[in-house]
Amino acid sequence: MPYSNRAQTGFENKIAELIAADLGIPLSYYWFPQSMGFVRTTLSARRCDLVVGISAANELLLNTNPYYSSAFALVYPADAGHKPASLSDPKLKDAKLRIGLIAGTPPTSLLLENDLMEQVASYHLVVDTRVDSPSEQIVKDLLAGKLDVAVLWGPIAGYLNKRHDSRLKVAPLVADHSEKHRMIYRITMGVRPNEIKWKRQLNRFIRKNRDKLDALLREYGVPLVAER
Numbered sequence: 001m002p003y004s005n006r007a008q009t010g011f012e013n014k015i016a017e018l019i020a021a022d023l024g025i026p027l028s029y030y031w032f033p034q035s036m037g038f039v040r041t042t043l044s045a046r047r048c049d050l051v052v053g054i055s056a057a058n059e060l061l062l063n064t065n066p067y068y069s070s071a072f073a074l075v076y077p078a079d080a081g082h083k084p085a086s087l088s089d090p091k092l093k094d095a096k097l098r099i100g101l102i103a104g105t106p107p108t109s110l111l112l113e114n115d116l117m118e119q120v121a122s123y124h125l126v127v128d129t130r131v132d133s134p135s136e137q138i139v140k141d142l143l144a145g146k147l148d149v150a151v152l153w154g155p156i157a158g159y160l161n162k163r164h165d166s167r168l169k170v171a172p173l174v175a176d177h178s179e180k181h182r183m184i185y186r187i188t189m190g191v192r193p194n195e196i197k198w199k200r201q202l203n204r205f206i207r208k209n210r211d212k213l214d215a216l217l218r219e220y221g222v223p224l225v226a227e228r
Helices: 011-023 090-094 107-113 134-143 154-163 196-208 210-219
Strands: 051-055 068-077 099-102 120-123 149-153 168-172 184-191
Touching (some): 011 051, 068 154, 099 107, 099 134, 149 154
Parallel strands (some): 099 120
Antiparallel strands (some): 051 184, 068 149, 068 168
16 A cells, blocks of 8 residues: 555555546456566566556556656654755754665665765565555654654655654655656556557546546645656
């Protein structure tokens, strides 16, 4: 969560339901961890026909037009005295704030550049998400005072914040985005490389249902970033 689960309560489940209803096609799921071999085992093996959410930078499949853009975000208690605006904010280093980070995520390079790694508590990136959630543990540690600030992918941070009664501030790192340090990502749907007609059908769906998609994403707390 917030993407998908077997109870079909994630926002990608809800989007899949919208697509099926709009196009009048049946909906079923094939489950596989989004790790090495993901595209080969799912789309390429024809076990499924659509990946509902995948980065526009993925070259192993054919991307639709993006249906949302979001960013990595700074997360800290809403009542905290410190309110850093970016990973370049001197407050982070001057106050020696304890920073939670999922290891290996894109903000790591920016933390290194700003000489902040000594203040970082690192959490695992690759886990079995059926039983473990490093992002949720980071949020719990923030609220327990074990961390002062964290850096999380925006959709996950926003969703967890809603689950914790909006006790956190989620600040997208738009000021830190650059060609060197990508903090903003466009999210598309993915189909097989030769399925142009299917891609166009999905692009029409995205265009026609833009307002519904935005409302659904906001319902799950996803911080949306304008592509401009």
